[in-house]
Amino acid sequence: MAGRFAGKVAFVTGGSRGIGKGIVELFAEEGAKVAIIDLNEEALSQTANELREKGHDVYAKVANVVNAEEVENVAKEIVETFGSLDILVNNAGVIRDNLLFKMTDSDWQAVMDVHLKGSFHAARAAQKYMVQNKYGRIINISSTSALGNRGQANYAAAKAGLQGFTKTLAIELGRYGITTNCVAPGFIETDMTKQTAERIGISFEQLIQASVANIPVGRSGKPADIANAVAFFADEKSSFINGQVIYVAGGPKC
Numbered sequence: 001m002a003g004r005f006a007g008k009v010a011f012v013t014g015g016s017r018g019i020g021k022g023i024v025e026l027f028a029e030e031g032a033k034v035a036i037i038d039l040n041e042e043a044l045s046q047t048a049n050e051l052r053e054k055g056h057d058v059y060a061k062v063a064n065v066v067n068a069e070e071v072e073n074v075a076k077e078i079v080e081t082f083g084s085l086d087i088l089v090n091n092a093g094v095i096r097d098n099l100l101f102k103m104t105d106s107d108w109q110a111v112m113d114v115h116l117k118g119s120f121h122a123a124r125a126a127q128k129y130m131v132q133n134k135y136g137r138i139i140n141i142s143s144t145s146a147l148g149n150r151g152q153a154n155y156a157a158a159k160a161g162l163q164g165f166t167k168t169l170a171i172e173l174g175r176y177g178i179t180t181n182c183v184a185p186g187f188i189e190t191d192m193t194k195q196t197a198e199r200i201g202i203s204f205e206q207l208i209q210a211s212v213a214n215i216p217v218g219r220s221g222k223p224a225d226i227a228n229a230v231a232f233f234a235d236e237k238s239s240f241i242n243g244q245v246i247y248v249a250g251g252p253k254c
């Protein structure tokens, strides 16, 4: 298939819905073979079927980024299926929001595990094949919450941690033709932000309106807005852009 990512294999964690799905769709539409893992079996098979119906090559598996062995096996299977692993997007994420005094140990740990340990597992598994191939693009999904957000001590710490992780991989892996960058979204309409509306007891429409009031471009973000920034870093031509964080939030502040 022709396109900007023709001949490339893109692996997106948590790619069955929301931002991850938007990223997978863009890669597939622009010619990549795509690999998705997710915990949500129903959303995963629906997304995989949609893509296959459009004629795209898809690898899809229920797997947990927190489980190192599962992630290692997935990376191996992707390479066995498609011949390489060129692009990794660490997108899988969860929120367990609460003010600090109410935040439990498990709220803290769940968020650290999925975002930080999960990204570590997938990057470690993928780099093996990327180093052999002397080519790779790793993109980590951070958040404007990395700059601080009420009720998100766990999530803000994890998303800021991902930025340090990104810069370190950029230094370690750059010599092998692998770049590592970070996309930090602001408010994006997905099931995750629906969950936030439920938690604070307002409708999703009300949350969107309240968010848009503080977004200079006057609209909320959509998964395609993030996919577009991910594609920029994933492009073969972006080989001199390494260890960077781009905020995609409709303005300079969250």
Ligand SMILES: NC(=O)c1ccc[n+]([C@@H]2O[C@H](COP(=O)([O-])OP(=O)(O)OC[C@H]3O[C@@H](n4cnc5c(N)ncnc54)[C@H](O)[C@@H]3O)[C@@H](O)[C@H]2O)c1
Pocket (backbone or CB within 6 Å): 013, 014, 015, 016, 017, 018, 019, 020, 037, 038, 039, 040, 043, 063, 064, 065, 066, 090, 091, 092, 093, 094, 114, 118, 141, 142, 143, 144, 184, 185, 186, 187, 188, 189, 190, 191, 192, 193
């Ligand atoms: N929506 C936003 O406003 C926003 C803003 C900034 C950053 N982000 C980040 O973008 C990413 C995608 O968020 P989204 O809004 O699309 O959320 P979402 O909840 O719609 O999608 C997240 C996906 O990750 C999967 N997932 C969760 N834990 C997993 C695990 N252990 N292993 C494998 N898959 C797992 C979920 O099943 C789900 O399909 C997350 O990292 C999130 O933190 C979102």
